[in-house]
Amino acid sequence: MNRTPASSAPQRDMEASGAGTPASPALSHGLKQRHLSMIALGGVIGAGLFVGSGAGIAAAGPSIVLAYAMSGLLVMLVMRMLGEMSAANPASGSFSVHAERAIGPWAGFTAGWMFWVLLCVGIAAEAIGAAGIMVQWFPSTDSWMWVALFMVIFCATNLAAVSNFGEFEFWFAALKIAAITLFLVLGALAIAGVLPGTDAPGGSNLSGDGGFLPNGVDGLVVGLLASVFAYGGLETVTIAAAESENPVKSVASAVRTAMWRIALFYVGSMLVVVTLIPWDDKAILADGPYVAVLDHLDIPAAGNIMNVIVLIALLSAMNANIYGASRMSYSLVARGEGPAFLGKVSGGVPRLTVLASSFFGFVAVLLSYWWPDTIFKWLLNMVGAAVLVVWAFIAAAQLRMRSRLQREAPEKLVVKMWLFPYLTWVALAATIGVLGLMLREADTRSQLYATAGLTVALAIIGYVRQRAVTRKV
Numbered sequence: 330m331n332r333t334p335a336s337s338a339p340q341r342d343m344e345a346s347g348a349g350t351p352a353s354p355a356l357s358h359g360l361k362q363r364h365l366s367m368i369a370l371g372g373v374i375g376a377g378l379f380v381g382s383g384a385g386i387a388a389a390g391p392s393i394v395l396a397y398a399m400s401g402l403l404v405m406l407v408m409r410m411l412g413e414m415s416a417a418n419p420a421s422g423s424f425s426v427h428a429e430r431a432i433g434p435w436a437g438f439t440a441g442w443m444f445w446v447l448l449c450v451g452i453a454a455e456a457i458g459a460a461g462i463m464v465q466w467f468p469s470t471d472s473w474m475w476v477a478l479f480m481v482i483f484c485a486t487n488l489a490a491v492s493n494f495g496e497f498e499f500w501f502a503a504l505k506i507a508a509i510t511l512f513l514v515l516g517a518l519a520i521a522g523v524l525p526g527t528d529a530p531g532g533s534n535l536s537g538d539g540g541f542l543p544n545g546v547d548g549l550v551v552g553l554l555a556s557v558f559a560y561g562g563l564e565t566v567t568i569a570a571a572e573s574e575n576p577v578k579s580v581a582s583a584v585r586t587a588m589w590r591i592a593l594f595y596v597g598s599m600l601v602v603v604t605l606i607p608w609d610d611k612a613i614l615a616d617g618p619y620v621a622v623l624d625h626l627d628i629p630a631a632g633n634i635m636n637v638i639v640l641i642a643l644l645s646a647m648n649a650n651i652y653g654a655s656r657m658s659y660s661l662v663a664r665g666e667g668p669a670f671l672g673k674v675s676g677g678v679p680r681l682t683v684l685a686s687s688f689f690g691f692v693a694v695l696l697s698y699w700w701p702d703t704i705f706k707w708l709l710n711m712v713g714a715a716v717l718v719v720w721a722f723i724a725a726a727q728l729r730m731r732s733r734l735q736r737e738a739p740e741k742l743v744v745k746m747w748l749f750p751y752l753t754w755v756a757l758a759a760t761i762g763v764l765g766l767m768l769r770e771a772d773t774r775s776q777l778y779a780t781a782g783l784t785v786a787l788a789i790i791g792y793v794r795q796r797a798v799t800r801k802v
Contacts (some may be wrong), residue, residue, distance in 0.1 A: 335393065338751060348644070348656060349652070352395055352780075354657075354677065355378070355674070355677070355770045356421060356491070356571070356572050356573055356659075356674060356677055357489040357490065357491050357572060357676070357677025357678065358574055358576075359490050359492035359495065359677065360491055360492065360495045360569055360570075360573040360579075360651050361492075361495065361561040361573070361574060361576070362573065362575070362578075362582075362602055363499065363518075363577060364492075364495030364496070364498065364499050364571060364573070365566065365569060365573050365579040365580075365582070365583060366571075366582070367498060367499045367503060367506075367556075367584075368495070368498050368502060368565070368566050368569055368649070369500075369563075369566045369583035369586065370585075374502075374505040374506065374509055374594055374642065375503075375559065375561075375642050375643040375645075375720060376455070376458060376639050376643050376646065377559040377561075378559055378594070378595065378598070379617060379619050379635065379639050379641075380639060381452070381505050382555070382556075382559060382599065382602075382618055383510075383550070383613045383614050383617050383618045384483060384614065384627070385397075385481075385555035385556055385559075386552070386599070386602065386608055386613050386618055387554025387604060387609070387613060388544060388548045388551035388555070388609070389542075389548045389553075389608075389615050389761065390538070390539060390540075390541070390543035390544060390548060390603070390609070390792075391522070391534070391535045391536075391541045391542075391543075391544065391603040391607040391608055392541055392543075392549045392598050393552045393553060393556070393599050393603060394540045394550035394558045394596060394603060395554075395656040396553040396598050397556045397559075397595045397596050397599050398551055398592075398596050399553060399556075400553055400556040400557040400560060400763075401556075401560070401592065401595055401596060403557070403756060403759050403760065403763075404563060404591060404752075404800070405464060405591060405594070405628075406746075406747075406752055406755070406756035407720045407723055407724070407756060407760075408563055408584055408748050409584060409729075409744070409747060410723055410724060410727040410753060410756065411424055411427075411564065411567050411584070411723050411748050412567065412580055412581065412583070412584030412585075412744045413574075413727060413744045413745055413746050414427040414617065414723075414727055414730055414744065415427070415570060415578045415580045415584075415725065416581045416584075416690060416741070416744040417730075417734055417738070417741035417742060417743070417744075417745045418430070418569050418731075418741070419467070419570055419571045419572040419577060419580060420660065421445070421568055421572065421656040421657075421659060421660045422437070422441060422568075422569070422656075422657060422660025422661065423446065423564060423568045423571075423634065423657070423660075423724075424444075424564065424719060424722060425437045425438075425440045425441030425565045425657060425661065425786070426438055426660060427666065427693060427723070427726045427727070427730060428440045428441075428722045428723075428725070428726045429491045430652035430730065431724055431725070431726035431727070431733070432722070432725060432729065433795060433796045434664075434666070434791065434794070434795040434798070435788060435791035435792040435794070436576040436725075436788075436791070437664070437666065437791075438659075438661070438720070438723060438787065438790070438791030438795075439664045439677075439784065439787040440718070440719055440722040440795065441658075441660065441661045442661065442666075442667075442791045443712075443715050443718060443719065443783060443787055443788055444564070444657055444714070444715065444719055444785065445654050445657050445658050445661070445686070445710040445717065445784070446601050446711070447561075447710055447715040447719075448650040448651075448653050448657070449650070449652035449654050449686055449689040449690045449693060450690075450693055450708050450709060450711075451646065451650045451653060451656070451710050451712075452480075452647055452650045452687070452690030452693070453657040453690050453691075453694045453696075453697060453708075454688070455643045455644070455646045455650065455706075456476045456479050456494065456643075456647055456694055457472070457694060457697055458478045458479060458643045459475065459479055459640055459644055459647065460473075460474075460475035460479070461644075461686055462473040462636050462640045463475040463640075465636070465799055466636075468592065473698070474525070475594060476691075476694050477646040479644065479647060480687060480690065480691050480694070482684065483644070483647055483648045483651050483687075484646065484651065484684070485614055485801050486712075487648070487651045487652055487655060487683045487687075488678065488680050488683050488684070489676075489678070490612065490615060490676065490677065490678065491496055491572050491596065491652075491677065491678060493570075494648065494652050497645075497648050498596070498645060498648060499648060499649070500632075501641055501642075501644065502645065502786065503596055504638070504641050505638065505641060505642055505645065506640075508638045509598060511592055512600060512601070512622070512623075513593070513597055513601060513764075514620060515600075515623075515626060516598075516601030516622065518602075518604060519584070520601065520604055521625055522637070524626065526626075526627060527626060527747040530604060531561060532604075534603060534605065534606060534607050535603060535604060535684065537607070538608065538609055541788075543608065543609075547781065548767075550766055552705050554766060554767065554770070554773055556595075557716075557717070557763055559595070560591075560595075561716040562587070562646065562649065564617030564653075564716075564719065565649050565650075565653040566580070566583045567580055567583075568652075568653050568656050568657065569652070569653075569656075570583065571656075572656075578601065579666030580744070581743055581744045584744055585744070591644045596797040598619075599686070601622065602619070602621075604663065604732070605622050605625060605626075606621055606622060606625050611665075612624065613653060616632060617635060617639075617799065619635050620632050620635045620639075623635065626713070626795050629688040644741075650690075650783070651683065651686055651687055651690070652705075654682075654686035654689075655679055655682040655683040655685075655686045656679070656682075656688060657675075658679075658682040658685065659671070659672065659673065659679035659682040659736065662682065663691055666791075666794070670765055671685055693705065693708060695751050696708065707779065709776075710775050710779035710780075711779040711780060711783050712775045712780065712783075713763075713775075713776025713777070713779060713780055713783070713785070714764060714776055714777050714780035714781075715780055717760055717763055717780075718780060720756075720760045721757060721760045721761065721764075723759035723773035724753055724756050724760065725757065727753055728750060728753050728754075728757075731746065731749055731750070733754075738794045764777060
């Protein structure tokens with residue numbers, strides 16, 4: 330596990346180019362451009378958008394559109410910074426590698442293992458959610474049966490060639506995109522009053538029932554927090570880009586199209602929901618905003634349709650999280666920041682890290698059954714603000730790496746952060762500001778404290794390891 334410091338990182342450079350450790354074969358480059366394009370598109374459409382956005386609407390009212398637009402702008406800045414670094418140095422460890430190079434090994438260690446825990450806990454949450462839908466359809470079955478089935482299927486998928494993961498995500502993303510596009514088209518037609526059986530609502534739902542900000546700034550803050558966490562998952566595309574046919578071109582293309590994806594899928598769909606139905610409609614929370622709108626439009630079997638879409642979104646996220654967790658942990662191991670025995674690559678796939686990540690996810694599922702209100706809740710809280718910590722590391726790393734790239738390898742800057750360094754500082758300040766806003770609510774406050782504890786613990790371990798390695802050199 331010994332490694333050289335960041336300043337002399339030959340092994341890290343091998344990982345960045347996909348070479349892995351000196352004694353192991355390289356990761357494959359089996360992801361095609363169409364895979365990366367759909368992963369990038371599908372990555373912004375998750376179960377949190379279809380179901381979780383209801384709580385944000387109930388809190389913020391019509392101003393949820395503003396909340397999603399504000400958090401969407403932050404995500405665009407983060408993805409632009411990450412895209413700049415990933416296009417310059419594609420790596421399966423993505424921001425963990427960039428943080429190590431720009432800040433130090435302790436930063437790469439902290440960001441990488443935090444993200445790994447986040448994804449593994451996500452695997453458990455998504456498996457449980459998907460199993461719940463299956464039990465609704467097949468009441469005589471038990472939840473654990475479906476969890477086991479899903480875990481076996483997607484673990485096996487990720488153990489095989491990376492192209493299998495790409496194909497699954499390609500079709501999952503295609504279905505999600507088709508669903509959200511159809512929803513937006515139906516919504517636009519209904520708003521215009523040209524959908525049969527509907528009348529144009531005008532702006533009555535946007536200005537009535539308390540106005541655009543019915544619960545004031547407090548409601549907007551709650552909606553903003555809900556919207557920020559709905560964007561999690563976009564980072565996976567920069568991890569996957571390292572295994573594509575043309576990593577630099579792939580990540581550059583994905584980042585450059587992020588703006589219209591966010592505007593269309595998130596902000597657009599929220600605008601459709603709050604324009605067509607009152608924000609305080611009880612169905613938004615009870616059934617989810619998308620089912621509520623489809624029922625309002627008299628679309629037959631709206632609930633079942635959305636259950637299918639949510640199931641697809643959950644399975645897609647589960648598949649992507651196993652992939653992302655395995656590649657992040659492999660990158661950390663390849664850089665000497667994890668158990669060395671996990672670093673073996675066979676058939677272009679780090680199968681041991683796939684198994685380790687799937688195993689951790691399955692254990693988390695068991696914890697949810699045995700201790701749902703104690704250990705599993707603690708796990709969920711522990712990663713509650715993890716994505717914001719990762720974004721802060723991305724901004725800090727880009728601030729330092731941009732100057733280095735301009736000085737040492739300006740030709741690698743094929744994607745550039747807008748208005749550097751000003752917008753980078755804006756993004757960093759906004760991320761810290763959102764963390765501060767989490768102190769306002771009891772639920773998010775406990776998440777913030779738990780995540781802070783995990784961050785500090787990982788940073789201390791990473792720093793101690795960094796000092797130990799430095800002394801040995």
